[in-house]
Amino acid sequence: MLTIKNLNAWYGTSHILQNVSLDVQRGEVVSLLGRNGAGKTTTIKSVMGLLKKTSGEVSFKGVNLLGLAAHQRFGLGLAYVPEERRIVPGMTVLENLRLGIVASGKMAQEKDIIDRIAETFPRLKERLGQTAVTMSGGEQQMLAIARATAADPDMILLDEPSEGIMPVLVDEMFELFQQLKRQGKTILLVEQSVEAALGISDRAYVLDQGGIVYTERADAMLADPEIQERYCAV
Ligand SMILES: Nc1ncnc2c1ncn2[C@@H]1O[C@H](COP(=O)(O)OP(=O)(O)OP(=O)(O)O)[C@@H](O)[C@H]1O
Numbered sequence: 001m002l003t004i005k006n007l008n009a010w011y012g013t014s015h016i017l018q019n020v021s022l023d024v025q026r027g028e029v030v031s032l033l034g035r036n037g038a039g040k041t042t043t044i045k046s047v048m049g050l051l052k053k054t055s056g057e058v059s060f061k062g063v064n065l066l067g068l069a070a071h072q073r074f075g076l077g078l079a080y081v082p083e084e085r086r087i088v089p090g091m092t093v094l095e096n097l098r099l100g101i102v103a104s105g106k107m108a109q110e111k112d113i114i115d116r117i118a119e120t121f122p123r124l125k126e127r128l129g130q131t132a133v134t135m136s137g138g139e140q141q142m143l144a145i146a147r148a149t150a151a152d153p154d155m156i157l158l159d160e161p162s163e164g165i166m167p168v169l170v171d172e173m174f175e176l177f178q179q180l181k182r183q184g185k186t187i188l189l190v191e192q193s194v195e196a197a198l199g200i201s202d203r204a205y206v207l208d209q210g211g212i213v214y215t216e217r218a219d220a221m222l223a224d225p226e227i228q229e230r231y232c233a234v
Contacts, residue, residue: 001026001155001186002047007056009039009046016042018210019056024155029177029187031197031218033232034207040190041083043207044157047188048080049073061154074103079153083160085144089133093124096132097147104151113150120179121146123172138169145176155186162193174200194232198222206231 002024009017017039024030032040046054049070058065065073074080088096097117101110118125123139124146132143141161148156158177162170170193177187177200191197198204201218214231221227 001028001061002188003057003059004043004047005057007043007046007054007058009042009051010053011042011051016210017046017054020207020210020212022205022212022215024186024188026154026186027181027184028202029181029189029200031194031201031204032188032190032207033194033197033204035232038207039210040207041159042210044080044159044188044190047073047157048078074151077151077154079148079151079156081141081144081148081156081158081161083163085140087132087140087143089131091132092129093132093135093143094128096143097124097128097150100147100150106151113152117146117149120149120183121176136166136169138165138173141165142169142173142176145173149180149185153185155188156180157188157190159190160192161189162191162196170196194228195222 005021007017007020008015020043032043034040045051047058047065049065049068054066060076060078063076088099097114101107101113106113121142123142127135132140145161161173174196181187189197189201198218198221204216204218204221205212206214208231214227
Protein backbone atom coordinates (compact mmCIF):
# COMPACT_ATOMS: atom_id res chain seq x y z
CA MET A 1 0.00 0.00 0.00
CA LEU A 2 2.88 2.36 0.90
CA THR A 3 6.17 1.91 -0.91
CA ILE A 4 9.27 3.97 -0.21
CA LYS A 5 12.34 3.47 -2.38
CA ASN A 6 15.68 5.20 -1.92
CA LEU A 7 14.18 8.13 -0.08
CA ASN A 8 16.62 10.94 0.70
CA ALA A 9 15.68 14.00 2.74
CA TRP A 10 17.45 17.16 3.77
CA TYR A 11 16.98 19.93 6.33
CA GLY A 12 18.81 22.78 4.63
CA THR A 13 22.20 21.31 3.76
CA SER A 14 21.96 18.49 6.34
CA HIS A 15 21.42 15.22 4.51
CA ILE A 16 19.23 13.36 7.04
CA LEU A 17 17.66 10.34 5.26
CA GLN A 18 19.91 8.24 3.09
CA ASN A 19 18.31 5.79 0.69
CA VAL A 20 15.51 4.67 3.00
CA SER A 21 13.43 1.87 1.48
CA LEU A 22 10.47 0.23 3.14
CA ASP A 23 6.99 -0.99 2.33
CA VAL A 24 3.76 -1.48 4.20
CA GLN A 25 1.16 -3.88 2.80
CA ARG A 26 -2.59 -3.27 3.07
CA GLY A 27 -3.86 -4.30 6.52
CA GLU A 28 -0.41 -4.46 8.12
CA VAL A 29 0.83 -2.71 11.24
CA VAL A 30 4.50 -1.88 10.73
CA SER A 31 6.75 -0.27 13.35
CA LEU A 32 9.52 2.15 12.53
CA LEU A 33 11.98 2.00 15.41
CA GLY A 34 15.33 3.57 16.26
CA ARG A 35 17.11 5.83 18.71
CA ASN A 36 16.42 9.54 19.16
CA GLY A 37 17.47 11.46 16.08
CA ALA A 38 17.58 8.34 13.85
CA GLY A 39 15.23 9.92 11.29
CA LYS A 40 11.84 8.37 12.11
CA THR A 41 9.88 11.63 12.21
CA THR A 42 11.69 12.83 9.10
CA THR A 43 10.58 9.68 7.26
CA ILE A 44 6.93 10.20 8.21
CA LYS A 45 7.04 13.89 7.36
CA SER A 46 8.55 13.05 3.98
CA VAL A 47 5.64 10.70 3.26
CA MET A 48 3.18 13.45 4.20
CA GLY A 49 4.93 16.06 2.04
CA LEU A 50 6.03 18.25 4.94
CA LEU A 51 9.70 18.52 3.97
CA LYS A 52 11.05 20.99 1.46
CA LYS A 53 13.73 18.78 -0.05
CA THR A 54 13.35 15.07 -0.74
CA SER A 55 14.28 12.67 -3.53
CA GLY A 56 13.52 9.04 -4.33
CA GLU A 57 10.18 7.28 -4.69
CA VAL A 58 7.20 7.34 -2.36
CA SER A 59 3.99 5.80 -3.63
CA PHE A 60 0.66 5.14 -1.93
CA LYS A 61 -1.92 2.84 -3.51
CA GLY A 62 0.18 3.03 -6.65
CA VAL A 63 0.13 6.84 -6.82
CA ASN A 64 3.45 8.69 -6.79
CA LEU A 65 3.29 11.10 -3.84
CA LEU A 66 6.39 13.16 -4.45
CA GLY A 67 5.32 16.43 -5.99
CA LEU A 68 1.83 16.27 -4.41
CA ALA A 69 0.92 18.79 -1.68
CA ALA A 70 0.18 17.52 1.84
CA HIS A 71 -3.60 18.03 1.45
CA GLN A 72 -3.58 15.98 -1.77
CA ARG A 73 -1.84 13.11 0.04
CA PHE A 74 -4.45 13.37 2.81
CA GLY A 75 -7.14 13.19 0.13
CA LEU A 76 -5.76 9.87 -1.13
CA GLY A 77 -6.57 8.23 2.21
CA LEU A 78 -3.45 8.89 4.29
CA ALA A 79 -3.81 10.25 7.81
CA TYR A 80 -1.08 11.59 10.06
CA VAL A 81 -1.03 12.05 13.83
CA PRO A 82 2.02 14.20 14.63
CA GLU A 83 3.96 13.97 17.86
CA GLU A 84 2.64 17.36 18.99
CA ARG A 85 -1.05 16.34 18.51
CA ARG A 86 -2.33 19.79 17.47
CA ILE A 87 -5.51 19.67 19.53
CA VAL A 88 -7.27 23.05 19.60
CA PRO A 89 -7.28 23.73 23.35
CA GLY A 90 -10.24 26.13 23.63
CA MET A 91 -12.57 23.85 21.67
CA THR A 92 -14.59 20.93 22.96
CA VAL A 93 -13.87 17.35 21.99
CA LEU A 94 -16.79 17.41 19.55
CA GLU A 95 -15.59 20.66 17.95
CA ASN A 96 -12.11 19.19 17.50
CA LEU A 97 -13.64 16.13 15.85
CA ARG A 98 -15.68 18.40 13.58
CA LEU A 99 -12.45 20.01 12.39
CA GLY A 100 -11.33 16.61 11.14
CA ILE A 101 -14.70 16.06 9.44
CA VAL A 102 -14.59 19.49 7.75
CA ALA A 103 -10.99 18.87 6.63
CA SER A 104 -12.12 15.63 4.98
CA GLY A 105 -15.10 17.30 3.25
CA LYS A 106 -17.54 14.76 4.76
CA MET A 107 -19.78 17.22 6.61
CA ALA A 108 -22.93 15.54 5.25
CA GLN A 109 -21.96 12.32 7.09
CA GLU A 110 -21.12 14.06 10.36
CA LYS A 111 -23.57 12.14 12.53
CA ASP A 112 -22.47 8.74 11.24
CA ILE A 113 -18.81 9.65 11.65
CA ILE A 114 -19.29 10.87 15.23
CA ASP A 115 -21.27 7.69 16.05
CA ARG A 116 -18.48 5.53 14.62
CA ILE A 117 -15.83 7.43 16.56
CA ALA A 118 -17.88 7.23 19.77
CA GLU A 119 -18.08 3.45 19.36
CA THR A 120 -14.34 3.04 18.74
CA PHE A 121 -13.28 5.60 21.37
CA PRO A 122 -15.63 5.15 24.35
CA ARG A 123 -13.49 7.49 26.46
CA LEU A 124 -14.25 10.32 24.07
CA LYS A 125 -17.94 9.49 23.84
CA GLU A 126 -18.30 10.41 27.52
CA ARG A 127 -16.43 13.68 26.96
CA LEU A 128 -17.80 15.12 23.73
CA GLY A 129 -18.86 18.37 25.45
CA GLN A 130 -15.67 18.74 27.49
CA THR A 131 -13.05 21.36 26.62
CA ALA A 132 -10.19 19.39 25.05
CA VAL A 133 -7.44 21.00 27.12
CA THR A 134 -9.03 19.82 30.39
CA MET A 135 -8.48 16.18 29.41
CA SER A 136 -5.34 14.21 30.32
CA GLY A 137 -2.47 13.99 27.82
CA GLY A 138 -3.48 10.45 26.92
CA GLU A 139 -7.08 11.43 26.29
CA GLN A 140 -5.92 14.33 24.12
CA GLN A 141 -3.77 11.88 22.17
CA MET A 142 -6.83 9.64 21.68
CA LEU A 143 -8.70 12.70 20.41
CA ALA A 144 -5.90 13.44 17.92
CA ILE A 145 -6.10 9.82 16.69
CA ALA A 146 -9.90 9.92 16.54
CA ARG A 147 -9.81 13.17 14.57
CA ALA A 148 -7.35 11.62 12.13
CA THR A 149 -9.77 8.73 11.57
CA ALA A 150 -12.72 11.08 10.85
CA ALA A 151 -11.94 10.94 7.13
CA ASP A 152 -12.00 7.10 7.30
CA PRO A 153 -8.41 6.88 5.99
CA ASP A 154 -6.93 3.67 4.60
CA MET A 155 -3.62 4.24 6.35
CA ILE A 156 -2.61 6.08 9.52
CA LEU A 157 0.91 7.31 10.27
CA LEU A 158 1.43 7.68 14.03
CA ASP A 159 4.44 9.51 15.47
CA GLU A 160 5.24 8.43 19.04
CA PRO A 161 1.65 8.27 20.24
CA SER A 162 2.58 6.95 23.71
CA GLU A 163 5.02 9.73 24.55
CA GLY A 164 4.34 11.31 27.96
CA ILE A 165 1.22 9.22 28.56
CA MET A 166 0.22 7.29 31.70
CA PRO A 167 0.91 3.54 31.33
CA VAL A 168 -2.74 2.60 31.82
CA LEU A 169 -3.74 4.79 28.87
CA VAL A 170 -0.83 3.51 26.79
CA ASP A 171 -2.25 -0.02 27.12
CA GLU A 172 -5.69 1.26 26.11
CA MET A 173 -4.17 3.07 23.14
CA PHE A 174 -2.40 -0.04 21.89
CA GLU A 175 -5.67 -1.97 22.22
CA LEU A 176 -7.22 0.72 20.10
CA PHE A 177 -4.57 0.28 17.39
CA GLN A 178 -5.40 -3.42 17.28
CA GLN A 179 -9.05 -2.52 16.90
CA LEU A 180 -8.23 -0.12 14.05
CA LYS A 181 -6.28 -2.94 12.44
CA ARG A 182 -9.31 -5.23 12.77
CA GLN A 183 -11.34 -2.51 11.04
CA GLY A 184 -8.94 -2.86 8.11
CA LYS A 185 -6.71 0.15 8.72
CA THR A 186 -3.07 -0.02 7.73
CA ILE A 187 -0.71 1.56 10.28
CA LEU A 188 2.88 2.82 10.24
CA LEU A 189 3.88 3.35 13.85
CA VAL A 190 6.88 5.29 15.14
CA GLU A 191 7.48 4.36 18.77
CA GLN A 192 10.02 4.49 21.58
CA SER A 193 8.09 1.83 23.54
CA VAL A 194 9.65 -0.94 21.51
CA GLU A 195 8.00 -3.92 23.19
CA ALA A 196 4.53 -2.41 23.06
CA ALA A 197 4.98 -1.49 19.41
CA LEU A 198 6.30 -4.92 18.43
CA GLY A 199 3.45 -6.53 20.38
CA ILE A 200 0.87 -5.18 17.92
CA SER A 201 3.00 -5.10 14.77
CA ASP A 202 3.41 -7.56 11.92
CA ARG A 203 6.87 -6.32 10.96
CA ALA A 204 9.41 -3.70 11.99
CA TYR A 205 12.14 -1.60 10.43
CA VAL A 206 14.98 -0.04 12.39
CA LEU A 207 16.47 3.28 11.38
CA ASP A 208 19.92 4.40 12.49
CA GLN A 209 21.60 7.62 11.40
CA GLY A 210 19.14 8.14 8.58
CA GLY A 211 19.33 4.65 7.06
CA ILE A 212 17.42 1.38 7.50
CA VAL A 213 19.78 -0.99 9.31
CA TYR A 214 17.48 -3.89 10.14
CA THR A 215 14.11 -5.33 9.27
CA GLU A 216 12.39 -8.40 10.69
CA ARG A 217 9.05 -9.89 11.58
CA ALA A 218 7.83 -8.33 14.84
CA ASP A 219 7.44 -11.65 16.69
CA ALA A 220 11.04 -12.63 15.86
CA MET A 221 12.31 -9.24 16.96
CA LEU A 222 10.29 -9.38 20.14
CA ALA A 223 12.00 -12.67 20.97
CA ASP A 224 15.46 -11.17 20.41
CA PRO A 225 16.38 -8.72 23.21
CA GLU A 226 19.90 -8.38 21.84
CA ILE A 227 18.63 -6.84 18.61
CA GLN A 228 16.34 -4.49 20.53
CA GLU A 229 19.25 -3.45 22.75
CA ARG A 230 21.63 -2.98 19.83
CA TYR A 231 19.38 -0.82 17.69
CA CYS A 232 16.66 0.65 19.84
CA ALA A 233 18.10 1.35 23.31
CA VAL A 234 17.83 5.10 23.87
N1 LIG B 1 13.81 21.11 11.53
C1 LIG B 1 15.02 20.56 11.55
N2 LIG B 1 16.11 21.21 11.11
C2 LIG B 1 17.33 20.65 11.10
N3 LIG B 1 17.58 19.38 11.53
C3 LIG B 1 16.54 18.68 11.98
C4 LIG B 1 15.21 19.21 12.03
N4 LIG B 1 14.38 18.27 12.53
C5 LIG B 1 15.16 17.19 12.79
N5 LIG B 1 16.46 17.44 12.47
C6 LIG B 1 17.58 16.49 12.60
O1 LIG B 1 17.30 15.37 11.77
C7 LIG B 1 17.73 14.16 12.42
C8 LIG B 1 16.57 13.20 12.45
O2 LIG B 1 15.54 13.74 13.28
P1 LIG B 1 14.13 13.03 13.49
O3 LIG B 1 13.27 13.96 14.26
O4 LIG B 1 13.65 12.51 12.20
O5 LIG B 1 14.54 11.80 14.40
P2 LIG B 1 13.63 10.77 15.19
O6 LIG B 1 14.18 9.42 14.87
O7 LIG B 1 12.21 11.02 14.92
O8 LIG B 1 13.98 11.09 16.68
P3 LIG B 1 13.10 11.49 17.93
O9 LIG B 1 12.74 10.21 18.54
O10 LIG B 1 14.06 12.25 18.77
O11 LIG B 1 11.94 12.31 17.45
C9 LIG B 1 18.28 14.57 13.77
O12 LIG B 1 19.68 14.64 13.67
C10 LIG B 1 17.68 15.93 14.00
O13 LIG B 1 18.55 16.72 14.79
